[in-house]
Amino acid sequence: MQINWRPTASINTLRERAQLLKTIRYFFDVRNVLEVETPILARSTVTDVHLEAMSTIHTNPMDNKQSKLWMQTSPEFAMKRLLCAGSGCIYQICKSIRDDELGKKHNPEFTMLEWYRVGFDMQSLIDEVDLLLRETIGTSAMRQMTYQQAFVEYLGIDPLSLSIDTLVHECIKHGFENIVESVNLENNQQTDVDMMLQLLFSHCIEPRLVGDSPVSISHFPKSQAALAKLCPMLPDTALRFEVYYKGIELANGYEELQDAQIQKQRMEEDNRIRNAIGREKKPIDDLFLDALMIGLPKCSGVALGVDRLLMLKLGFTDIRKVISFSIENA
Amino acid sequence: MPNFSTNEFKAGLKIMLDGEPCNILENEYVKPGKGQAFNRVKIRKLLSNKVLEKTFKSGDSVEGADVMDTELAYLYTDGEFWHFMNNETFEQIAADEKAVGESVKWLVENDTCVITLWNGSPIVVTPPNFVELEITETDPGLKGDTAGTGGKPATLSTGAVVRVPLFVQTGEVIKVDTRTGEYSSRVQK
Numbered sequence: 001m002q003i004n005w006r007p008t009a010s011i012n013t014l015r016e017r018a019q020l021l022k023t024i025r026y027f028f029d030v031r032n033v034l035e036v037e038t039p040i041l042a043r044s045t046v047t048d049v050h051l052e053a054m055s056t057i058h059t060n061p062m063d064n065k066q067s068k069l070w071m072q073t074s075p076e077f078a079m080k081r082l083l084c085a086g087s088g089c090i091y092q093i094c095k096s097i098r099d100d101e102l103g104k105k106h107n108p109e110f111t112m113l114e115w116y117r118v119g120f121d122m123q124s125l126i127d128e129v130d131l132l133l134r135e136t137i138g139t140s141a142m143r144q145m146t147y148q149q150a151f152v153e154y155l156g157i158d159p160l161s162l163s164i165d166t167l168v169h170e171c172i173k174h175g176f177e178n179i180v181e182s183v184n185l186e187n188n189q190q191t192d193v194d195m196m197l198q199l200l201f202s203h204c205i206e207p208r209l210v211g212d213s214p215v216s217i218s219h220f221p222k223s224q225a226a227l228a229k230l231c232p233m234l235p236d237t238a239l240r241f242e243v244y245y246k247g248i249e250l251a252n253g254y255e256e257l258q259d260a261q262i263q264k265q266r267m268e269e270d271n272r273i274r275n276a277i278g279r280e281k282k283p284i285d286d287l288f289l290d291a292l293m294i295g296l297p298k299c300s301g302v303a304l305g306v307d308r309l310l311m312l313k314l315g316f317t318d319i320r321k322v323i324s325f326s327i328e329n330a
Numbered sequence: 331m332p333n334f335s336t337n338e339f340k341a342g343l344k345i346m347l348d349g350e351p352c353n354i355l356e357n358e359y360v361k362p363g364k365g366q367a368f369n370r371v372k373i374r375k376l377l378s379n380k381v382l383e384k385t386f387k388s389g390d391s392v393e394g395a396d397v398m399d400t401e402l403a404y405l406y407t408d409g410e411f412w413h414f415m416n417n418e419t420f421e422q423i424a425a426d427e428k429a430v431g432e433s434v435k436w437l438v439e440n441d442t443c444v445i446t447l448w449n450g451s452p453i454v455v456t457p458p459n460f461v462e463l464e465i466t467e468t469d470p471g472l473k474g475d476t477a478g479t480g481g482k483p484a485t486l487s488t489g490a491v492v493r494v495p496l497f498v499q500t501g502e503v504i505k506v507d508t509r510t511g512e513y514s515s516r517v518q519k
Contacts, residue, residue: 050365100367100388103359178347179368179387195387198365203385226364242363252363303363 003329008320013310017322020310021093023136024113033089033115038078040095044285045070046077047270048226049191049277052099054108071097074303075114076227077288080256083116083299084291091115093306104318105248105308108327113309116301122228122239122255125300126216129243129251132304133214137313139245140212146219147237154205159197160221160236164188167196174204190223191273197221207247214245225266228254243304245312253302260292331394336369336386344376344397347384351376351395351448360385376446376453379431395448402445404437412437412455414445425452433457435490436508457508462517463487464503468494481513 009017028035045053053070060067072078074096082090096112117125130142151159157170164185171180176199183192209215218241222230225238239255257263264284271281310322320326334345339357346352352373361367367388374381376397386392402414402423411424412434423445429452430437436457437443446454468484481493484504492506494513503517 048364050361050367101359101361103361106359106361176385178392179385179390195366198362199368199385199387202360202362202365202368203370224364249363 005329007324008326008329009322009324013314013316013322014324016314017310020136020306020313024093024132024306027132027135028091028115031089033091033117034087036079036082036087036090036092037094038072038075038082038092040072040097041069042072042078042285043067043069044077044283044287046073047267047274047282047284048073049270049273049279052101053282054097054099073098074112076301076303077285079114079116079301080296081288081291083118084294084296089115089117102327105311107307107319107323109330110319110323111306112303113306114301114303116256116299118297118299120255120300122218122241122253122300125253125255125302126218126241126243129216129253129302129304130214133243133245133250133309137309139214142243143211143213143215145215145217146234147217147221148219150205150209150217151200154208155200164193167193171196171199174200176203191277194221194223197224206244206249209244210247214243214250217242217244225257226252226254227257227263227266229257239300241302248308248312249305250308250312251302251304253300255300256296256298258292258296258298260289263292264289331396333391334394335391336371336388339369339371339386344395345373346393346395347373347375350378351397351453353397355381359388361388376448377428379454396450397446397448397453399444399446401442404439404441404443406439407437414443414452414455417442423447423452425455429453430455433508435486435488436461436463436506437488438463459507459509460505460514461508462503462505463490465494465498465500468498468500470499484513 051073053073055068055070057066058069075092075094079090079092093113095109097109101108133139148158148160151157168180168183179199219231219234219237220240222236222238225240228238228240231237231239241253242249243251267284274281307319307322311319316322334343339354341354343354344351352375354371354373356372358370360370369386369388371384373384403417405413405415411426412430413422413424415422433455438461441458441461444456445452463486465484466487469482481495483491484494485491492511492513494504498516505514505517507514
């Protein structure tokens, strides 16, 4: 197929994009949140089971030594190191790069807005995401649900207490028998449970999170805590939330885990799972852990896809229409 | 047949699903930011002609289907089978009623059709996009009518019924779009 040199977004869309970035910067400027930049290239990366970082080689001209550098899947670790160094509230608009992701809502390099609010709990940050969406793309008031409420409302099952059998049965009911075929009931693997929950959520719930209001889904199961603190009130859940608008996943945030020891355990557990499912283990970011040892202030942080935000603002369903050049003709 | 992984899925790839050969129409990548990636695939089942969506875990593999398209000229029907011939090798293939299906009303002798073979047997017969057929019966139209005003039904030599403009008469040959079953134009004799 002939590759076209022309931008995949129209020039008008790029004007809208510039305006959106201006509005975002204004939003944080009036709130005294400091804009920062952190490196795209770093000596380590995330251990997330379902994120693949790309890497490249750097040659040092002084000694000709070559070292592997990872392209950041998000600026999270570097920004948290800034927080540990006393930056106070910060935000960043930057490129993030993820391998093995391409589709109507995914481009391997994409623009992320990530911000951290010192002293905020999860609810305060959800409220601020709500405000940001109203001011940038004119949404109406956000609807809030917990992960559990979403499953109960849309599927009639409780994701926190159901057995693996029930979950397999539910997946079969929705035509996913080919996917659950490989699930071994005897083993009762947490990874299988999470895979099935993600399957049901992305296929049976997410498409129904439509309407004029964005929806926040909070209190993810603790097995999907990622970098969030566990919830002291609902012990099977984590203080993690996501925001959906018109069926599109837009943001993912946490009341941030501060404990370096637990953080390290979660990374090691990620690597154990990666190994078990045949994926390469990732080096653990010791500089990030060193910073956590010194102390991350109590804070909440969230990452929001700027390309998707613009898609939603303009009513586009293909990410290529909002970026100057997609990976196909970059 | 080899197996195909979801990252090889693209429009036109033939795979086996529920024991039936299927054609992939679309492949959509679905991935939660922090979760397992899936491929939501739109497929057409080639025997039942049903279109449906199926989701696969990214990286999973499915068996390929031994399906190929071949261009053959339509010869004749003996009432039970419809016979086609490869104009280069003169090899003949007979398709049954199930394979011919709705296409039966667009089969014109010597027209080149696409015959879809599964494990060597015909399962789908696709007529050319346009065929020329004679009108065997239609009501005489009103004088002075020009194209595009409602039209009338006309029965063609194969038994197909299409809507034609009022000025088109019995005995004339018309060009029909087989994909929509709509009248396209009159054919000058």
